Amino acid sequence: MFTYERKVTYSEVASDAMADVAQIVRYFQDCSTMQSESLGMGIDFLAQHSHVWMLTAWQIQVMRRPRYFEEIVTGTWAYGFDSIYGYRNFLLKSSRGEILAVANSIWILANTKTGKPERLTGEMVQGYGSEEKYPMVYAPRRIALPKTWEDLEPFEVRRSDLDTNNHVNNARYIDMALEYADPGVNIYQLRVEYKKAARYKDKIWPRIHRENNKLTVALCDKDQKVYVAVEIATDEN
Structure with a gap:
């Protein structure tokens, strides 16, 4: 390690x-x-x-x-x-x-x-090299997206969002998604699925779905194709 x-x-x-x-x-x-x-x-x-x-x-x-x-x-x-x-x-x-x-x-x-x-x-x-994998319950790579969404106001990718590949930095998508979580929420687990890269001046259309202790955020293009899906859970369930 x-x-x-x-x-x-x-x-x-x-x-x-x-x-x-x-x-x-x-x-x-x-x-x-x-x-x-x-x-x-x-x-x-x-x-x-x-x-x-x-x-x-x-x-x-x-x-x-x-x-x-x-x-x-x-x-x-x-x-x-x-x-x-x-x-x-x-x-x-x-x-x-x-x-x-x-x-x-x-x-x-x-x-x-x-x-x-x-x-x-x-x-x-x-x-x-390769070491033993950590003993945790592993979730699937793909996030199951809900059928219903609340569509929110779009925003534009800024220069400060970019990494050395001129794509939005992986962590910046998480910053974006956390804007829709309730203030002070205690996040137990975060899952992220990256589908395609957003670039400078691309517009991102956020969609959210709340269900029980889980918030799903889809950051999409204008055609509702997902850049990144984020699932935020506040406890083990």
């Missing part, structure tokens, strides 16, 4: 002085890129080979959100590879070893010239 330690900074916390789920995703995202860089397979290596890792799904379970200035340890490891897919777990702990959040993620290796998936190379598989 690759790990890095840090303190939660003021710029990373919400109004309640704790990091929200989107910030936890940023910790995980940074941890995976740090591991790739440490192995010599970071963004420059990928660019040289016309490759990019595309995230297809998150499943994140939150036990406790970290507090401002708390010391935290973020860890990640690959637990499997399957043709074009890579599978990766994440762990967020306090400095005392308390587990704050765990996650599963599914990735596809894509060719930046063709935009199509490519088979994983032996160099990548051997470089990352």
Whole structure:
């Protein structure tokens, strides 16, 4: 497992002085890129080979959100590879070893010239290695979308939403979805399914569906084709 330690900074916390789920995703995202860089397979290596890792799904379970200035340890490891897919777990702990959040993620290796998936190379598989998968209840990659929706006002993708691939950053979609959650809600689990990338000045039409303890958010294009689906649950059910 690759790990890095840090303190939660003021710029990373919400109004309640704790990091929200989107910030936890940023910790995980940074941890995976740090591991790739440490192995010599970071963004420059990928660019040289016309490759990019595309995230297809998150499943994140939150036990406790970290507090401002708390010391935290973020860890990640690959637990499997399957043709074009890579599978990766994440762990967020306090400095005392308390587990704050765990996650599963599914990735596809894509060719930046063709935009199509490519088979994983032996160099990548051997470089990352494979460890035992985390013992959690794994949800399906796909999110079942409801039949009825409440359609909300569209908004435009900003430059600040973009990553180095000129797509909306994976964590920014979660920021967008959290805008529709009730203030102060205690999120137990977050699932995200990435379907297609939004770019600068694309318009996003949000649709939401509330049912019991679950909020489903679909961030769509003008034809109601989904960019990203997000499922927010406030307890284990």
